Amino acid sequence: MFILTNAVYVISGLIALVYSADVLVVGAIGVATIFGLSPLLIGLTIVALGTSMPELIVSLQASLQGNSGIAVGNVVGSNIANIALILGITAMVTPIKCNPAAISRDLPITIAVSLILWIFCLNKELSRIESIFFLIILVGYIIYSYRSSLEEKKSEGSNTIESDSIKETSPNGKPPSFADSSFKIIIGLVGLMIGAKLLIDGAVNFAKFLNISDEIIGLTLVAVGTSLPEFFTSFIAAWKGNADIAIGNIVGSNLLNILVILGICGTIIPLGISDHMIKVDIPVMFGITLLSLPFMRTGFVLSKLEGFIFLVIYSVYTYMLF
Numbered sequence: 001m002f003i004l005t006n007a008v009y010v011i012s013g014l015i016a017l018v019y020s021a022d023v024l025v026v027g028a029i030g031v032a033t034i035f036g037l038s039p040l041l042i043g044l045t046i047v048a049l050g051t052s053m054p055e056l057i058v059s060l061q062a063s064l065q066g067n068s069g070i071a072v073g074n075v076v077g078s079n080i081a082n083i084a085l086i087l088g089i090t091a092m093v094t095p096i097k098c099n100p101a102a103i104s105r106d107l108p109i110t111i112a113v114s115l116i117l118w119i120f121c122l123n124k125e126l127s128r129i130e131s132i133f134f135l136i137i138l139v140g141y142i143i144y145s146y147r148s149s150l151e152e153k154k155s156e157g158s159n160t161i162e163s164d165s166i167k168e169t170s171p172n173g174k175p176p177s178f179a180d181s182s183f184k185i186i187i188g189l190v191g192l193m194i195g196a197k198l199l200i201d202g203a204v205n206f207a208k209f210l211n212i213s214d215e216i217i218g219l220t221l222v223a224v225g226t227s228l229p230e231f232f233t234s235f236i237a238a239w240k241g242n243a244d245i246a247i248g249n250i251v252g253s254n255l256l257n258i259l260v261i262l263g264i265c266g267t268i269i270p271l272g273i274s275d276h277m278i279k280v281d282i283p284v285m286f287g288i289t290l291l292s293l294p295f296m297r298t299g300f301v302l303s304k305l306e307g308f309i310f311l312v313i314y315s316v317y318t319y320m321l322f
Contacts, residue, residue, distance in 0.1 A: 002209070006202040013199030013225075016191050017232045024050060024188025025237050025245060030181030038101075038244065041145060047233060047245060048252025049260070050189040056261045057193065058222055063265040068272040070222060072126070075261050076277065077223025078230075079114070079254045079285045083292050084314035085224065086231040087250055090238050091307025098296040099244050102251055105148060107293055109141060110255045114286045117258050121273040121282060131266025138259040192229040199225050216321055219281060247296075254289065284317055 024047065032042040055078050062070035090096060113134075120130045203225050230253050238246040265271060288310070295306045 002205075006205045009198045009202030009205075013195045013197070013202065014228075016195030016198065017228050020188045020191025020195055020229075020232075022188075022232075022236050023184050024192065024233055025240065025242065027181045027184030027186075027188055028245060029242060030176035031178070031185065033176055034178050034181065042245060042248070047249045048256050050185070050192065050229070052253050052256045052260065053189065053193050053229075055227075055257055056264070057197075059261050059265050060268075063269050063271060066269075069274065071265055072262070072271055072273060072277060073216075073219040073281070074222050075257045076281045076285050077219035078227045079257055080219075080281075080288055080314065080317065081224050081227040082230050082250050082254050082257075083288050084310045084317070086227060086234055087292070087302060088307045088310030088314060089231070090235050090246065091302040092304050092311065093235070094238055095304055095307075096238050096246055096302040098247055098300045098302060100300055101148070102244070102247050103293065103296050103300065106145070106248075106251050106255070107289075107296065110251055111286075111289050111293065113137065113255060113258050114282075114289050117262070118278075118282045118286055121278055124273045124275075124278065126262060126266040126271040126273060128267055128270055131263050131270075134259045134263035135267065138256070138263060141255070141259070192233075196225060196229055199228060219321060220318060247302075280320075288313060 028042045028047050032038065055074055059071040059074045062068070062074065087096070117126075120126055204222060230249055234246040234249045237249065262271070291313075295309075296302055298306075
C-alpha cells in the first residue's frame with residue numbers, strides 16, 4: 001500500500017506538471033503580447049518566479065524546521081539540475097537558440113551571484129545580513145531588467161513577440177485578453193505547485209524508506225522534484241519555438257533561487273552550511289553556471305552536443321553523491 005500510494009503521488013504530480021507548464025507558457029506569452037514586453041523578460045521574471053515557488057516553499061519549510069541541509073541543498077541542487085539536467089535534456093531533443101541579451105546581461109549576473117554565495121558560505125553560515133544583501137540585489141536586478149527591456153524595445157522599433165506565438169495564444173486571430181492570460185498564469189502556477197508537492201512527497205517518502213540522508217535528498221530528489229516546473233516549462237517553451245522563455249526561465253530561476261529563496265530563508269533563520277556543500281556542491285553549481293556561458297555563446301545556440309555534455313556532468317555529479 002505504501003508503494004502504491006507514493007507511486008500515485010509521483011504519477012499525478014507529473015501529469016499536473018505537464019499540463020500546468022503548458023498553460024503557464026501560453027498565459028505568459030499572452031501577457032508579453034499585451035504589454036509589448038519581450039518573452040525574455042517574462043521568462044526572467046513571471047515565469048521564473050512562478051516555477052521557483054516549489055523551491056521556496058520546500059526550503060522555507062525546511063529552514064523553519066531547522067533543517068538547513070534540505071533548505072540549502074534544495075537551492076544548490078536545483079540550480080545544478082536546472083542547467084545540467086534540464087537544459088541538457090531540452091537541448092538534446094531540440095537545440096535552443098539563446099538570446100544575446102540573456103547571455104551578455106543576465107547570465108553573467110547569475111554567475112556573479114553564485115560566486116558571492118560561495119564566498120558568503122565559506123564561514124559555514126549564511127547570515128541574516130548576507131541574506132538581506134541578496135534581497136537588495138534582487139530589487140536592483142528587477143528594476144535593471146525592466147529598464148533594459150524597454151530600451152531594447154525602443155531600439156528595435158517593433159514588437160519582440162513573434163506572430164506565431166500570438167496565433168498560438170489566440171486561436172481566433174484576436175489579441176489575447178489580459179484577464180484570460182492572467183487566469184492561465186495563475187492556474188499554471190497553482191498547478192505547478194500542486195504537481196511539485198505531490199511528486200516531492202512521493203519521492204521523499206521513497207528516499208526515507210531507503211534511509212537516504214536529508215542533505216542528499218535535498219541535493220537530488222527534492223532538487224530535481226522542485227526543478228520539474230522549470231523543466232516542463234522550458235521544454236514546452238523550446239518545443240513551441242519560444243526559446244527566450246525557455247532560456248529566461250532557467251537563468252531567471254537560478255538567479256531567483258539564490259536571491260529570493262536563500263534571501264528570505266536566511267533572513268528569517270541563519271542557515272548552516274556543511275563542509276561538503278562548501279567544498280563540492282556549491283563549487284559544482286558555480287562551475288556548471290560558468291560553463292554555460294561559453295556553451296551559449298557559440299553561435300548563440302545550445303547544441304545537442306553541449307546538452308549531452310551537461311547530462312554527462314550531471315550524471316557524474318549524482319554518482320559521486322551516492
